[in-house]
Amino acid sequence: MNSVALLSAAKDGILTGAVYALMATGLTLIFGVMDIINLAQGILVILGAYLSYALQVHWGIDLFVGLLITIPLMFIVGIVIERAFIGRLKGPEKTAMSILVTYAVSLLIEGTLNMVFSVNDVQLHGWYVAKSFAIGSIHFGYIYVAGFILAAVLLSSLYYMLYRTRFGVSVRASLADQTSAALVGIDVRRVSTITFGIGVAITAAGGMVYGATNSFNASSSYDLISRLLTIIVLGGMGSLGGALLAGVGMVFVGDMVGVLWSPVWSSMSYFVVLVIVLLFRPQGLFGQQSARVA
């Protein structure tokens, strides 16, 4: 097997994987803090991509500049979804109900997107989308590198916020134990809403990069959400570092399988890896074994 193909698979794994890691971080953060599995994350990524698309087509706004508009917009979308639907869920079946509620939300968004943008595939354009440079015999697409940098910057700011600010401390406290967090005076309700907003806001950036590197329509969300869920389960639900590593690892493994075997099996390899890992570590790579198995 030629080493160039392998190296280039490794490069893709890291560049694309970082973007997946970014989107998965939003998902795992929401789960960790709120016990909510946000099945709408996939369609929200697509919504973010379509927002960039609309800005570009109607006002000619550059994709990266457009993020200054789409990220705050998606933050508001997240807050609205949380306040309108998710915050109302209570009781022991909360997580199961959240799956259904967010799925219903995603159907609503999918139907609306189909009506507004039709079901034809679109792709985002910019002068940098089709260009690439080469180091040795490995080609680096500008957009992939830019997407990686964007993901790295956003992830670092997220980590900075979580580990160096007062709000981050409340988020991590709620992540660890909601009841105790509330007892020491943290407004868990407010933390939850903002966390959900942040988790959704991230999708604007992820969606933009996804839309520039893939052609998409609203139903691409199914493929996306299944990958994102696989990533967060593999990493351990609620674990931020796990999502990061699993995001990169999954894309890497997928590309390797594509190179060594056949691209046909590359997306299947995600799920096979997941099942194998869970056989040995049911809690995922970095998940904590909960005290109570249920």
Add this chain to the structure above:
Amino acid sequence: MLAKKNLWWLAAAAAFALFPIVVTNPLYTTIGVFTVIYMACATSWNMFSGYSGYIALGSAVFYGSGAYTMALLSIHLHMAAGSSQFWLVPVGGLVAMAFAAPIGWVALRVRRHTFVVITIAVFFIFQLAAINFGFTGGTSGLNLPFITWGFQDFNKPFYYAGLVLVVFATLLSIAVRRSRFGLQLLAIRDDEDRALGLGVKVSAVKITGFTMSAFTVGMAGALYAMFVGQIYPQFVFDPMFDVSIALMTFLGGLGTLTGPLLGALILEASQQYLTVTFSNGSLYLILFGALFLIVIIFMPQGIVVYLRDRITKRVERERAAVAANEAASPDVALGGAR
């Protein structure tokens, strides 16, 4: 009270049995066939996920394996198209169970929330396998032997076969509910650790329940394949199927007996009807999503439980009113005074 309840069941059964005789328009009887297929699936899904609280979102795995069993066997055994194919329906169910047991063994090792995601992952493994393996015909699908029943009566045998599945799934669900095994499933739902502590073999019970629920879903998939005549991986391994039967059950009432039946009846019939009349998939998605949000927010326990609670409250209110009246009348008040 009990007799009245039985009367309701009897009336419903009669209505279902008479439906294709009264309604002869093939457009509507087709809706009928899909509705009974989904009623059987939702009931069967509820028998595991509703009772145990382990929400599975990968039942299309069993539906699809049933459908492919029916297709592959009738093609490779060179079966005559027609009623003899019905014998393959239970075979489809058995194949689905054969897949369910190892899947359950892997998927049920994890926590409840992770279980949901693993069932989704397993579902995608099957979908991708069906698309990429050679013997499944890939994306071009498989054509079953062509059944040459008359156009007018074509739907009837399928409708009644589907109805048999509904009755079977319901009886099985009742039997499980009343058995020791069913109690163990409910105990797992309420508190798995305590159930374990009390000596319930939780793993064995969960895997058995999961595998049992695959049987009817596999049979329904086989029946579906025979009914539509050609199958494609994206339609038999359909993520919408997974979520639909879960939603039907939640809509009707998770863990109740009539809930999944009612939920599937309402949702599948209206979905089929809307698709036929509007033929606008996007509008349908919006309506479907909105309906769901309304139900989940306002009747989080499902229609059946919501109605039952309302009726009980009304009865209680009437009783209270009667009691108040009695209290107000002087002789009772006198008797009540000390």
